[in-house]
Amino acid sequence: MPAYTDSREAHLRRLRRIEGQVRGLQRMVSEDVYCIDVLTQVSAATRALQSFALELLSEHMSGCVVEAARTGRQEGEAKVQEAAEAIARLVRS
Amino acid sequence: MPAYTDSREAHLRRLRRIEGQVRGLQRMVSEDVYCIDVLTQVSAATRALQSFALELLSEHMSGCVVEAARTGRQEGEAKVQEAAEAIARLVRS
Amino acid sequence: MPAYTDSREAHLRRLRRIEGQVRGLQRMVSEDVYCIDVLTQVSAATRALQSFALELLSEHMSGCVVEAARTGRQEGEAKVQEAAEAIARLVRS
Amino acid sequence: MPAYTDSREAHLRRLRRIEGQVRGLQRMVSEDVYCIDVLTQVSAATRALQSFALELLSEHMSGCVVEAARTGRQEGEAKVQEAAEAIARLVRS
Structure with missing residues (x-):
């Protein structure tokens, strides 16, 4: 889960x-x-979306990534690779 | 207007x-x-908000900023200053 | 000039x-x-570059853009269009 | 190490x-x-710094974070928390 x-x-x-x-916009x-x-309101909505993304990512890493790493080094690295790509999309968006 | x-x-x-x-999220x-x-979907929504902001800003500058500058240099610079602050909020968000 | x-x-x-x-890095x-x-140091350097860009952009708009708008509406809009593209590159980088 | x-x-x-x-600037x-x-050149330098940060972060997570998670769940979560804060600084800069 x-x-x-x-x-x-x-x-x-x-x-x-x-x-x-967004409806307010x-x-x-x-x-x-x-x-x-x-x-000004668009900037606020953008920041709110980013904060949501950072929270979700942090939970994903504490959960799925740590879990995968505990199963095996390779499993951990696969999850890290996937998370790193999601982070790159966030940083560049 | x-x-x-x-x-x-x-x-x-x-x-x-x-x-x-956002409802999809x-x-x-x-x-x-x-x-x-x-x-991935959060990144897409963030980019869509940024594109909207850039479009709105571009229209604002072609309209209000150019108009103000044509009224007077001081009026133009006041509108530019205001736009520059909005741009800074976008770049930093 | x-x-x-x-x-x-x-x-x-x-x-x-x-x-x-950057040499410190x-x-x-x-x-x-x-x-x-x-x-942490990379984030600081990135923010410093962005602040420099925002300052330069603000000066460019107060100077070149306002000046062009005072010469003619079309000249103003051409400069605004060019500035809007530079802003989009900053927001997306 | x-x-x-x-x-x-x-x-x-x-x-x-x-x-x-930066010297070119x-x-x-x-x-x-x-x-x-x-x-345009500032945007290029900013993107280059971000790519460096993303590469370094990816290596850090494959190395330190996975290693810590393999030592213990708590150790893994501590490293994830620290990485999440660095990611937030990158996304917001």
Whole structure:
């Protein structure tokens, strides 16, 4: 079972809040709110998504990666390789 | 009227697609989808938000900033200063 | 003449400090300093480069972009377009 | 001994290339090269630093983190926690 099962409710709350921020952006655009204020809200939503990603990644590494490493060095390195690619996508996005 | 009024519909379509991505993330978390796959989807949503921000910023500069500069050098520099702060928030988020 | 001529000395001081940080990284790697400490220093150098870029961009917009907009709307929009592409490269790097 | 000892020469070559890029930036500023071209070079140097960081991090996780996890679950989780903080600094810089 994925590492994040225990904290699933916290993740869902976080994502619902981000969904609310994106709906707030739609309202701002509909109401012709000043661009700079819309951009400030986009930055907030982007940071919230990144924090969610960092939390999920941290749980994944504490769970799946450590578990795999305890099963065998090769298993651990395979999981690390996979996590490293996800980290690269986050850093570059 | 804000510079983005003309392209408002395109912005709203974009934001609705991002809202769909965030709801997709909730579904993935609810269904215990593998963390790495969730993270890939978070990176996609983050990039989509950044593209929206860059588009909005570009329109803002072509519209408000150029207009202000044509009114007066000081007006132009004030709008540039404001835009530069928004850009810094984007680069750092 | 480019907008940044006046502040050239400040920019050069900043870049020399960043060069020092990168040489510091070489020293750390040569001396087998712990990875995590090397990574902390890489983050510091990356942030310093970004701050330099944001400063340069802000000057460019106050100078060249405002000047071009005052010459003509079309000239202003051409400079804005060029700046928007540079901003996109910064946000995505 | 740190995980990156074997690849130390490759890391040093990479960092010397980045140092060359930063010196190139100083030359560009000294010669009043057009801002946008300086910014393009800053983006290249930033991306090079990030790639170095991602490579170092990947090695650290394959080495130290897997090793620690094989010693004990708690040791593994401590190293993961430390790596997660370094990743957060990279994502946010």
